[in-house]
Amino acid sequence: MSLRKLSLIDAASLRLEGRDMPMHVAGLMVFSYPEGLEPDQQKAFVTQLVERWRREIRVSYPWNQVLTRPSRWQLSPATRSVHDLDLEYHLRQWALPEPGGEVELGQMVAWIHGLRMDLRKPLWEFHFIEGLSDQRFAIYVKLHHALVDGISAGHLLVEGLSAGADEQTQPHWARHCSENDAETDSLSLPGFSDLKAAMGAALRLRRKDPELTTFASTPPSAINGPIGAQRRVATQHFELARLKKVAKEAGATLNDVVMTLAGGALRDYLINMNALPKESLTAALPVSTRKPGDHSVGNQVSMIFGALGTNVADPRERLAQITASTRAAKSFLQNLPEGATVPYSLMATGPFMSSVILGRAGHGRPIFNTVISNVPGQREERYLDGARLLHIYPVSLIMPGVPLNFTCCSHGKFLNFGIIACRDRVPKVQRIAVGLRRALEALENRP
Known part of the structure; x- marks a missing residue:
């Protein structure tokens, strides 16, 4: 039996698993039914697809990986390969009202997303959702x-x-x-x-720093604090051309515009x-440490921190x-030696992560107010048995003390936002999704 030892960052994701903080991420893919299907054929499409997929018993990496011990409390966690999946468990079928x-x-996805995964099984689930308006399923x-x-x-x-x-x-x-996709990152000791x-x-x-957004820059706010088990999920999408036009006119990046929309909302x-708050809210910004063309599975990410300008009324300012x-944040990270990136990431967030594991997070001053992540996608069209992929919305995770997360992903002509929040801490999260649209309109209409 061959074992795959989890990297330090992968293992940290397992150890953070808790009752109110399941450590899974997700993607919500929305499709239009294949052209030419009658209403009764559309109704049968998803059922037939699920039945066909449940008959496929071949399984490859990483879908065949199961923890050797189904617990977050282990010194050196590892996975092993299995070949007998319970596909009735891994594939579920739902219908919206x-x-x-x-x-x-959003309500259905929020409910599913709040449910913890069974660590005794391969760590993935597919949920097929029928009943979407406008001839769609998800x-x-x-x-x-x-x-x-x-x-x-x-x-x-x-x-x-x-x-x-x-x-x-x-x-x-x-x-x-492929062998490259299944390769585990072997980290040499720094x-x-x-x-x-x-x-x-x-x-x-x-420390306070006049040039850099740091943990000391972060104000207390109403959206920060302890979290419960239930989630809220909202989605939004924009044409990439609109966002890139604003970025080009301002001499900014697409990510800067994304942060500005979140700050305005x-x-x-x-x-x-x-x-x-009188001071600007701050955001943790995950940045990939992958080399170009690296499609390996696993966690390869570091973190920078930035201000959201919530204390500034003018959208261009x-x-x-x-x-x-x-x-300033990018320059700070780029000036680190290459071998220091991973230990820096662990040292920077280590005390916070330790407080999460010990159940003490969320009761003091936050080290950042929210998380904003932009996951690169692709422009080419994709299909599922002839059904066209319209949007893919990332559905990330939240942590005690930081109960709100914005993650976006591009596909085709659109940039798709997935917003996830603690149900108790951040009520009416749909207002934030609408606020993103208003913030973009304010940027576009400001001379």
């Missing part, structure tokens, strides 16, 4: 963060679909995984100089609650503040 709009879809796919990060999860889901509308699509777990640089960078994040949300903040 009328009218089958975005609200009903598939919500849940994967544990110990197996994948956002980039590798998005790659697995989209690349598992067909490139042509006339192809029959294999189940994702039957798709052959040298003394790397550890010294990582320690210095991590300590800098704990949160500003309006907190003003309506009469709870807007907010974008300028955010651009300056992210440039």
Whole structure:
């Protein structure tokens, strides 16, 4: 029996698993039914697809991986391969109540997303959702963060679909995984100089810094605090061309515009609650440490931190503040030696993660207010047995003290936002999704 030892970052994702903090990420894929299907054929389409996929018993990496011990309390966690999947467990079928709009879809996904995974089984689930309006259906796919990060999860889901509308699509777990895709990242031990640089960078994040957004820059806010087990999920999407036009005119990046939309939406949300802090909210910004062309499965990510400009009323001034903040953060990370990146990431967030594991997080001053992540996608059309993929929305995770997460992913002509929040801590999260649209309109209409 061959074992695959989890990397340090993968293992950390397993150890953080808790009652109110399941450590899985997900993708919500929304499809239009194949052209030419009559209403009764559309109704049978998903059922027939599920039945066909449940008959596929071939399974490849990483879908065949199961923990050797079904517990987060282990010193050196590892996985082993299995070949006898219970596909009735891994594939579920649901139907939305009328009218089958975005609200009903978000409510169902929020309920499923709040359910913890069974650590005794391979750490993935497919949920087929019928009853969407406008001749659509959806598939919500849940994967544990110990197996994948956002980039590798998005790659697995989209690349598992067909490139042509006339192809029959294999189940994702039957798709052959190349040797490179299945490769685990073997991390060499950092040298003394790397550890010294990582320690210095991590300590800098704990002090006030006139040039850099640090943990000391983060104000307390109404959206921060302990979390419960239930979730809220909302989605939003925009044409990439609109966002890139705003970025080009301002000399900013697409990610800067994304942060500006989140900052504008949160500003309006907190003003309506009469709870807007005088200082700008801050965000943790995961950044990939993958080399170009690397599609391996697993977690390869570091973290920078930026201001969201929630204390700035003018949207263009907010974008300028955010651009300056992210440039300083990127320079800070890029100036680290290559071997210091992973130890820096562990040292920077280590005390917070330890407080999460010990159940003490969420009761003091937050080290950042929210998380904003942009997962790269692809422009090519994708199909599932002739059904066209319209949007893929990332559904990430939240943590005690940081009960709100924005993750976006591009597909085709659109950038798709998935917003996840603690149900108790961040009420009416749909207002934030609407606020993103208003924030973009404000940027576009500001001379």
